[in-house]
Amino acid sequence: xxxxxxxxxxxxxxxxxxxxxxxxxxxxxxxxxxxxxxxxxxxxxxxxxxxxxxxxxxxxxxxxxxxxxxxxxxxxxxxxxxxxxxxxxxxxxxxxxxxxxxxxxxxxxxxxxxxxxxxxxxxxxxxxxxxxxxxxxxxxxxxxxxxxxxxxxxxxxxxxxxxxxxxxx
Numbered sequence: 001x002x003x004x005x006x007x008x009x010x011x012x013x014x015x016x017x018x019x020x021x022x023x024x025x026x027x028x029x030x031x032x033x034x035x036x037x038x039x040x041x042x043x044x045x046x047x048x049x050x051x052x053x054x055x056x057x058x059x060x061x062x063x064x065x066x067x068x069x070x071x072x073x074x075x076x077x078x079x080x081x082x083x084x085x086x087x088x089x090x091x092x093x094x095x096x097x098x099x100x101x102x103x104x105x106x107x108x109x110x111x112x113x114x115x116x117x118x119x120x121x122x123x124x125x126x127x128x129x130x131x132x133x134x135x136x137x138x139x140x141x142x143x144x145x146x147x148x149x150x151x152x153x154x155x156x157x158x159x160x161x162x163x164x165x166x167x168x169x
Contacts, residue, residue, distance in 0.1 A: 012077070013045075013078060014075075014117035015074070015115070015117045016044060016117070017072070017113075017114040017116075017146065017147065018072045018074065018113060019071050019110075019111070019112045019114050019133075020034050020035070020069065020070050021069040021070075022068050022109050023064055024065075027068040028169070030096045031070060031169050033095070034096065035049055035070075035072060035169050038072055043076070043080055043084050043085060044076040044085065045074065047073045047074065049071075049168070050070045050146055051142065051145060051166075052166050052167050053068070053069045053141055053142055053164065053165055053166065055067050055162065056161060056162060057106075058136060065106065069138040069142060070142050071143045071145070073147070076116060082119060083125070085113055085116075086113060086126050089111035089112065089113060093108075093111050095109075096108040098110070112130055115130070115150060135160055136159055136161060137156060137160060137161040137162070137163050139159075
């Protein structure tokens with residue numbers, strides 16, 4: 001079964017945002033590879049990528065290293081099953097060798113669906129919008145670059161954590 005390379009010019013789309021983060025191994029390479037894989041094909045086309053932010057970990061073990069984080073904007077075909085996007089996130093994580101051992105622990109790659117325009121979903125496997133997206137500056141700062149209508153400066157300022165821009169993938 002082949003995976004479509006993204007919506008065609010005639011397919012109506014909505015915006016979706018993924019948050020990518022890494023704090024194990026070659027963090028830059030994990031993020032770059034994930035963005036390249038998203039661009040190479042899948043159910044949605046990449047339309048923008050934020051700058052990369054370095055952040056301290058939020059939650060989890062105290063002895064883990066800093067994260068690199070970014071947000072990717074996708075053009076998602078209207079009616080796309082959000083679970084196919086979740087499966088793509090899991091494939092990205094697996095491709096980076098992610099092993100889930102400690103809740104909120106160090107990881108090679110974390111890929112989360114933050115937002116899909118017009119979708120509200122809350123079940124055990126997937127919650128959209130992400131339940132903690134408004135609390136985390138490491139999500140809001142890069143999101144504000146791409147979607148200031150979702151993450152205005154006051155919301156970013158009120159969120160927890162410190163961030164600093166460190167470059168682009």
